[in-house]
Amino acid sequence: MNIAINKCLDTLMQINGAQAVALVDYESGMLLGEAGSGVDMELAAAGNTEVLRAKMKAAEALKLNDSIEDVLITLGRAYHVLRPVSAKKGLFFYVVLDRQKANLALARRMVLDVESSLAL
Numbered sequence: 001m002n003i004a005i006n007k008c009l010d011t012l013m014q015i016n017g018a019q020a021v022a023l024v025d026y027e028s029g030m031l032l033g034e035a036g037s038g039v040d041m042e043l044a045a046a047g048n049t050e051v052l053r054a055k056m057k058a059a060e061a062l063k064l065n066d067s068i069e070d071v072l073i074t075l076g077r078a079y080h081v082l083r084p085v086s087a088k089k090g091l092f093f094y095v096v097l098d099r100q101k102a103n104l105a106l107a108r109r110m111v112l113d114v115e116s117s118l119a120l
Contacts (some may be wrong), residue, residue: 009035017102
């Protein structure tokens with residue numbers, strides 16, 4: 001795994017309540033890197049790639065002329081945050097957070113900070 005990717009994923013795992021994190025290529029659905037446990041990130045990334053693609057396609061069809069900052073999926077016990085990497089089209093961070101432990105606003109801010117520091 002690329003050292004820069006590994007460092008970003010390690011930083012994201014420091015988010016309070018982080019269970020698993022990944023950097024995903026949404027063109028192929030493949031993981032470029034992952035950290036954490038308790039979630040089959042390969043399977044989850046493939047499924048959520050479809051979610052992100054659908055949101056992007058809808059935004060384009062609606063001619064919103066805006067970019068997606070992130071997509072939040074709220075489950076009973078977890079938050080799933082999908083954040084496209086603005087500097088590298090085709091990639092997104094995928095962060096799974098324990099809903100009881102995570103502060104969603106702080107987590108989203110940390111994902112933004114890590115995304116802006118990613119160097120590939």
